[in-house]
Amino acid sequence: MFNINPISKVYKFFRSMKLALFLLLIVAAASVIGTVIPQTNLDAMTVSRIQQNRPGLAAIYDFLGFFHVYSTKWFMLIVGLLFINIMTCSIPRFARVVKSILNPKTEATDKYIGNLGHNKEYETEKDIETAKSSLLSILRSRRYHIIETKDGEAIRIGALKGSWGQLGSVIFHLSFILLLAGVMFGKMTGMNSRINLAEGEAFEVTDNGFAQMGVTPEKARFFDAAGGFKPFMLKVDDFKVKFNKEGEPVYFITKASVIENGTKVATDKMWVNKPLSYNGIDFYQSSYGWIPIVDVLDAKGRVVNTLSPYVQPPSGENTPESIDLGNGVTGEMTFYTNWETGFPAADKPGLDISLYDVNGKPVLSSELLKLGETLKAGKYSLRFSRLSSWTGLEVAKDAGVPIIWTAFIIGPLGLMIAFYVIYRRLWVNLYTEGNKVRVVIGGKSDRNRLSFENEFNALTAEVEQSLGIKKITGGSDE
């Protein structure tokens, strides 16, 4: 007794509608924060701008996790509680639904029928068996499933239709649980990372490969050969980006090969909306950029160094890249896809170069270097010899996805069943009273009360006609 009470109290708390509403309110509040304050995963640039310009505010945001609301511990806790809430609410209901499908209520007292939204009572001159058989044929013609019981002299009929419609809600809630399970499974066993590859570059999908790309995916151990993973390489054969005349990128396509043990096993293209999948790993086209290749030549024209910075596609503002020629000569260069118009299509690539010597004296100040040209810079010369590009790929492994897709298919199916297969129940009691028969009829449906009302009225009209009975009380009283 002492144990059960607090437990049932906790249980009641977890399955209360109040808790659900409270949790949803917090989720809504978190979403307002997530909408108003830029999020690292969506807009890292604005986040870092705030961190630079308003360090005090950023520190508070950082402490509360406001820059990544949806991956904070407190948000996880709320989602977890919501999950428990849904489970504790729906599991007892599943039991009730299954019980009601297996064991429907087939007998009803007159009092029960009298309390239903739709009920009528008649007296007929016909004998009880005739009355019963015409009632049954009417119910059968309307596709009701009929269970008949005798209760002394009285006959009780239970008629039901669409009882499996109740399963729809169970299926839907189970799919919801399946969905969350799939999400958790995927998060626990999968990874997500971004890599930038130059044309011609290959990337080894192993822990080592990721380390070489400078990324350490959290769950890198899944790429160990020891973990049963067959390592392979992805080589970027070609990258293309096409622009329209307004200078907007229309599409960008990466052609890549999959290499296993030194042999090419597959070649495929990927673009936004068309990923490449191999061995459970998916590669998504996510971004692109340029690699201006600048050779540093000495006085004799020999190449002593090659600069090949990865630059982002210009979107209004070009960020300068710092360069180091050695011997204390440093500087900056800014890449322009089109030095004339500033459009993003790489029609007239050029570099704006500034260089300073050890003493900070300018060697070159903001000189334009066009593709194919050479610029003298003190002891050295700079030659813009080639323009290459890089492709940004999202590398993901998510074994939860098939589970999620399954939930996505059965969930709506469950909803359709729940909404469109409507559980309707009717009960009829027949009594012999003197030389007359009294008929009590009533019914209810969980959904679509108005359409059930129409059905009930049509059905009782049919009953009245076929039995030629006089009404005692009637009407759909509500």
Added chain:
Amino acid sequence: MSFIALEKYTFWLALLAYLFSSLIYIYYLSFKNEKLARFAPYLVAVGWLFNTASLGFRWVEAGHPPLSTLYEVSSFFAWCVAMIYLFIEVSTKQKVIGAFVMPLNIVLMGISWSNFDRPAALMPALKSPWLVVHVVIAFISYAAFLVAMGMAYLYILQEHFMKKSLHKVTKMVVLTSIIISVMVWFFLLGPRLAEPFGHGQPLEGLQLVLFYLLGSVFMGTVGALIGFTIGRKTANTTFSLRLPTLEVLDDLSYRSISFGFPLLTLAIITGSVWAHKAWGTYWAWDPKETWSLITWFLYAGYMHAHTIAGWRGRKAAVLAIVGFIGVIITFLGVNWLGQFMNVGLHAYTSF
């Protein structure tokens, strides 16, 4: 005639047809003029056809389905509402609902018009067959929720009439008028006026906040005055007799939501599958995704309250209205916030 001219003309004709049908419905509600009211659904149908034509011309001109910019989707939203409304009127023979739903269609067409843009190339992420599936399903569900909200609103109004609390009817009309005026400011006039004229600087930061705040106060006051005038008239007429019964309103609202809810579910699902294909992640918590989920939860709450907890009538009506606030935030609020905060991933802009 160029396609863009045809698109504009048909758009205006659709707007006019919706406008006249609204006037007839409101007139019918006020004076129960059956003669004129017979034409109203035909006018809605004509408006819908012009709306279809306008979207069609846009499609031909742009070379892709007109479902990506705010101009396009608002017009499509109105198209869905007109279609669902017509279906309900034909199947239930209830005309009065039009007096509430059709004016909202004018607001939608207004939002569309004030965001008019020339067709532009689709950004790579939108080039997918999922675009049509996802957007069409989403807007049909929004339209069903809009109609359900209209019914729920009329339910509360009718209930006040039944209880003879006429001052509450007035209050409600005033409140509605204020809300609509403030919304017109936020979504229609404000964004237009906040733009720089000529070579002026756009408003920023505190200035922008003050601009919207003061504008809302002004528009709210205007709305309150209009609402008070209409509200007193409404409260003194007998139009409650022309409203459908409480039971019919509750049932229609419930049915619209149980039509919209599976569609909203499908919209979120198709969006998720699409996002997975395009970006490698099925859920990124971008503001639109998050708010669609909240809206989904609100309507899930409505379904539960209605079927399990047996919430009928007033409470359910309030939930149906709250749910629609979720729809508005998902549809517009997120974009509008994006103006302020530079958070726009999913926003309909002219890409």
